[in-house]
Amino acid sequence: MGANNGKLYGSEGKGSSSISSDITSSTDPTPTKAPKNVATTGGLDSSTRTLSTPSPGLILPSKSSSLSSPALSSNGHETNSSSSFSAPAETVAVIHPVPGNHTRSRQSKTHHFSPIDNLPDHTLLQIFSHLPTNQLCRCARVCRRWYNLAWDPRLWSTVRLTGELLHADRAIRVLTHRLCQDTPNVCLTLETVVVNGCKRLTDRGLHIVAQCCPELRRLEVAGCYNISNESVFEVVSRCPNLEHLNLSGCSKVTCISLTQEASLQLSPLHGQQISIHYLDMTDCFSLEDESLRTIASHCPRLTHLYLRRCSRLSDEALRHLALHCPSIKELSLSDCRLVGDFGLREVARLEGCLRYLSVAHCTWITDVGIRYVARYCPRLRYLNARGCEGLTDHGMGHLARSCPKLKSLDVGKCPLVSDSGLEQLAMYCQGLRRVSLRACESVTGRGLKALAANCCELQLLNVQDCEVSPDALRFVRRHCRRCVIEHTNPAFY
Numbered sequence: 001m002g003a004n005n006g007k008l009y010g011s012e013g014k015g016s017s018s019i020s021s022d023i024t025s026s027t028d029p030t031p032t033k034a035p036k037n038v039a040t041t042g043g044l045d046s047s048t049r050t051l052s053t054p055s056p057g058l059i060l061p062s063k064s065s066s067l068s069s070p071a072l073s074s075n076g077h078e079t080n081s082s083s084s085f086s087a088p089a090e091t092v093a094v095i096h097p098v099p100g101n102h103t104r105s106r107q108s109k110t111h112h113f114s115p116i117d118n119l120p121d122h123t124l125l126q127i128f129s130h131l132p133t134n135q136l137c138r139c140a141r142v143c144r145r146w147y148n149l150a151w152d153p154r155l156w157s158t159v160r161l162t163g164e165l166l167h168a169d170r171a172i173r174v175l176t177h178r179l180c181q182d183t184p185n186v187c188l189t190l191e192t193v194v195v196n197g198c199k200r201l202t203d204r205g206l207h208i209v210a211q212c213c214p215e216l217r218r219l220e221v222a223g224c225y226n227i228s229n230e231s232v233f234e235v236v237s238r239c240p241n242l243e244h245l246n247l248s249g250c251s252k253v254t255c256i257s258l259t260q261e262a263s264l265q266l267s268p269l270h271g272q273q274i275s276i277h278y279l280d281m282t283d284c285f286s287l288e289d290e291s292l293r294t295i296a297s298h299c300p301r302l303t304h305l306y307l308r309r310c311s312r313l314s315d316e317a318l319r320h321l322a323l324h325c326p327s328i329k330e331l332s333l334s335d336c337r338l339v340g341d342f343g344l345r346e347v348a349r350l351e352g353c354l355r356y357l358s359v360a361h362c363t364w365i366t367d368v369g370i371r372y373v374a375r376y377c378p379r380l381r382y383l384n385a386r387g388c389e390g391l392t393d394h395g396m397g398h399l400a401r402s403c404p405k406l407k408s409l410d411v412g413k414c415p416l417v418s419d420s421g422l423e424q425l426a427m428y429c430q431g432l433r434r435v436s437l438r439a440c441e442s443v444t445g446r447g448l449k450a451l452a453a454n455c456c457e458l459q460l461l462n463v464q465d466c467e468v469s470p471d472a473l474r475f476v477r478r479h480c481r482r483c484v485i486e487h488t489n490p491a492f493y
């Protein structure tokens with residue numbers, strides 16, 4: 001069968017008809033024409049409609065494309081094409097019956113095999129495995145063979161949906177229902193769900209994920225600001241294998257915890273623990289100290305935690321974090337402006353585990369806090385202290401002597417860091433690869449020459465808005481040939 005008319009044929013059903021649902025957006029005002037062999041039966045009940053299979057509209061079609069199916073009203077009857085311009089943005093359902101023998105015999109006269117038809121099934125499966133979710137659904141519409149291959153469970157360990165106007169709740173409902181056909185009510189193969197930027201995603205969509213995906217390991221809902229604590233709690237309670245959770249930009253989410261029902265079912269020995277390792281709550285503005293204490297007590301296995309721009313957090317929250325989550329390797333507190341030296345003293349209790357630390361624009365941090373981190377976290381590889389104006393050459397000296405394995409350092413907009421601090425850094429941290437000194441007013445060519453002479457592995461040097469001479473920059477270029485120099489000196493090219 002060719003791809004004409006965009007048909008989606010049903011699964012192997014011993015004579016039973018099958019229904020396909022086209023999840024598309026009617027925001028594209030292009031009127032559509034109905035294929036000749038499409039049955040627009042209005043008497044189908046809701047239970048029959050749920051046996052639907054998603055097809056290509058999982059992301060919005062391009063402006064130049066037009067749907068090849070008739071729009072149906074809520075009662076199943078075909079609507080007038082002239083009214084589609086004024087209709088609100090809704091998803092459109094299109095029903096295709098299984099082609100009968102008369103259709104097959106009529107088309108067989110004109111059908112020609114293409115070279116791709118000669119490929120074996122395992123080769124097509126390998127090709128399909130590289131396709132995104134929406135393209136895989138389109139492939140399922142080509143012919144019966146492609147339908148069966150495209151819905152092979154091995155291809156559906158990951159679902160990725162995109163588009164601000166995508167009806168994400170409905171897309172998730174239809175997809176999970178199709179994937180649950182072989183294993184009723186659960187998707188045993190689905191381990192990753194990514195719906196970043198789908199602003200129309202609500203708690204309804206996450207409830208479906210929680211109920212149908214018990215093997216879920218990774219969930220990304222960045223920028224989905226309509227979801228709340230209720231659905232997040234249900235996901236972490238019903239998906240015990242969940243390890244990666246990205247909630248950045250979900251401003252209504254204030255905490256991570258188990259539902260009350262899940263807490264009552266746990267034994268005292270097991271405790272109320274969640275197996276999350278990676279948690280990103282960037283821009284969750286409502287997160288407070290008490291909420292972080294709850295997160296820390298429920299997620300003791302955390303290794304990666306990002307709390308950028310959670311401006312209500314203070315030093316007290318970090319005390320609970322270090323107490324309950326001793327395995328944290330990466331921690332970002334950028335723009336948490338209430339965090340100071342006392343908070344860094346608590347962070348230093350993570351000791352040998354900490355590899356990555358960002359405290360950019362935490363203006364209350366001084367040499368005292370940096371000294372605590374340097375002394376107790378000798379395996380630190382990355383430090384971002386941009387905008388920490390209390391950092392001086394003394395803090396740089398402690399950092400250089402105690403963290404010799406440092407690979408990346410950002411001390412931009414630290415006006416008290418000078419050539420003396422860079423010379424100490426160059427002496428002890430010779431494995432440095434990335435250094436940002438942007439807007440460091442006290443840095444001159446002497447410090448840059450020390451870095452270039454000792455840190456031969458340097459790959460990136462940012463000296464924008466620094467008073468350095470072209471000769472110093474040429475010196476860096478000669479000694480570090482692979483180094484990219486970002487500068488604002490018009491005399492150096």
